[in-house]
Amino acid sequence: MNPYERKRRWKYLLLFFAIVIAVSSLWYTDFLVQNIAKSERTRAELWAQSLKRMFETDNDEMMNFLFTIRDSLPVPAIVTSEKDSIITYQGLDTAKTYFEIESNKKYDPKYFLKELREMKNQHNPIPVEFYGKKNLIYYKDSDLLNQLKVFPYIQLSLIAVFLMLAYFAFNSARKSEQNQVWVGLAKETAHQLGTPISSLMAWVELLKERFKADDSLILEMENDVRRLEVVADRFSKIGSKPILSSHSVYDVVKDFVDYFRVRVSDKITFEVNGDEQLEALINVPLFDWVIENILKNAVNAIDGKGIISINIQENIVKEQIIIDITDTGKGIPRSKFDTVFQPGFTTRKRGWGLGLSLTKRMIExxxxxQVFVKESELGKGTTFRIILKSSINYVPTI
Structure with a gap:
């Protein structure tokens, strides 16, 4: 299992535990809400019975006792007749139950209708008889119960926001540290390659003097040494903003393909098509690296004979140059279209999984x-698409 797959499994596992914790919290809170709701229903029924007894008793001592019971049950309630005429109420906002007209306090009908409508939506009424007439007692949930209903959602939201901020902070710090290590390693590699490459260049010149200067083996050796020099130059540019200039995309791609084709199996055919006049803003050493990484993946994907074709075209409207690199290899599953650009993802036993990751970094x-998998079909091949800025309106700075 490659590191990316292992990392993804850990993410799924953590997500699973997060969902379990969230569901458990919501279930337990709902359990508490149900119990408190039952308790409030019992309290409302007890309040209704105490109210009924108050209308039925003439005993002053019993009346005081019933008043004590009623006042000890803080239930927001409204007592109505069967026709919804309001008889009395308890536990409502005293600041809103009345309004003043010419210094006389009157019931505010809008407030009572709103409260009554809310109570009807929350609970079934408690029937109770006063003087032989059927009346209905409506009540609503207490403020404590309403707060408890929303508390877990607020709590989980705050925890989620905190975890997201912590994740982004740690992830940003980790990426910054990785970038510093990557830049330091790249520049040190370029520095270490400098001395042996200079020596190799000198040895090639010496061979050209002693033997035939146009010998094909010596010329290919010289090309490889110059290639090493380009590689060292690439690494030295990591971490600094590269200079982009206008170049013919066809010429740059064609030059690299000519170098690359003699270093792979002759069973693989390369085709480069497109308008030779199309120019884009590129840094040639880094762009060669991009083409090299994609072509190496294409070669590795082809089993035996195959074709790698590169088509260069222009999107005039968006002022873009589009490069499609198509191979006849084994293809990529659709689920892996984005995964192939992740660091560490590889299908090769000895691969590091960095080629396409670097490609994405250098292009974007x-x-x-942009660089992405345009299309792929298992057993038939893959097309990678690169989109660059056209230099049609490019004005070089002096």
Whole structure:
């Protein structure tokens, strides 16, 4: 299992536990709400019975006792007749139950109707008889119960926001640290390659003097040494903003393909098509690296004979140059279209899984373009698409 797959499984596992915790919290809160709701229903029924007894008793001592019971049960309630005429109420907002007209306090009908409508929506009424007439007692949930209903959602939301902020903070710090290590390693690699490459260049010149200067083996050796020099230059540019200039995309791609094709199996055919006049803003050493990474993946995907074709075209409306690199290899599952660009993802036993990750970084961060899997079919091949900024309106700075 590659590191990316292992990392993804850990994410799913953590997500599963987070869902379990959230569901458990909501279930337990709902359990508490149900119990408190039952308790409030019992309290409302007891209040209704005490109210009924108050209308039936003439005993002053019993009346005082019933008043004590009624006042000890803080239930927001409204007592109505069967026709919804309000008889009395308890526990409502005293600041809203009345309004003043010419210094006389009157019931505010709008407030009572709103409260009554809310009570009807929450609970079934408690029937009770006063003087032989059937009346209805409506009540609503207490403020404590209403707060308890929303508390877990507020709590989980705050925890989620905190975890997201912590994740982004730690992730940003980790990426910054990785970038510093990557830049330091790249520049040190370029520095270490400098001395042996200079020596190799000198040895090639010496061979050209002693033997035939146009010998094909010596010329290919010289090309490889110059290639090493380009590689060292690539690493030295990591971490600094590369200089982009206008180049013919066809010429840059064609030059690299000519170099690359003699270093892979002759069973693989390369085709480069497109308008040779199309120019884009690129840094040639870094862009060569991009093409090299995609072509190497294409070669590894082809089992035996195959074709790798590169088509270059222009999107005039968006002022973009589009490069499609198509191979006849084994293809990529649709679920892996984004995964292939993740660091550490590889299908090779000895691969590091960094090639396409670097490709994405160089195209998006350094060239301001895009790279993605345009299409792929298992057993038939894959097309990678690179989008670059056209230099049609480019004005070089002096």
């Amino acid at each position: 961060n350094y060239h301001g373009g």
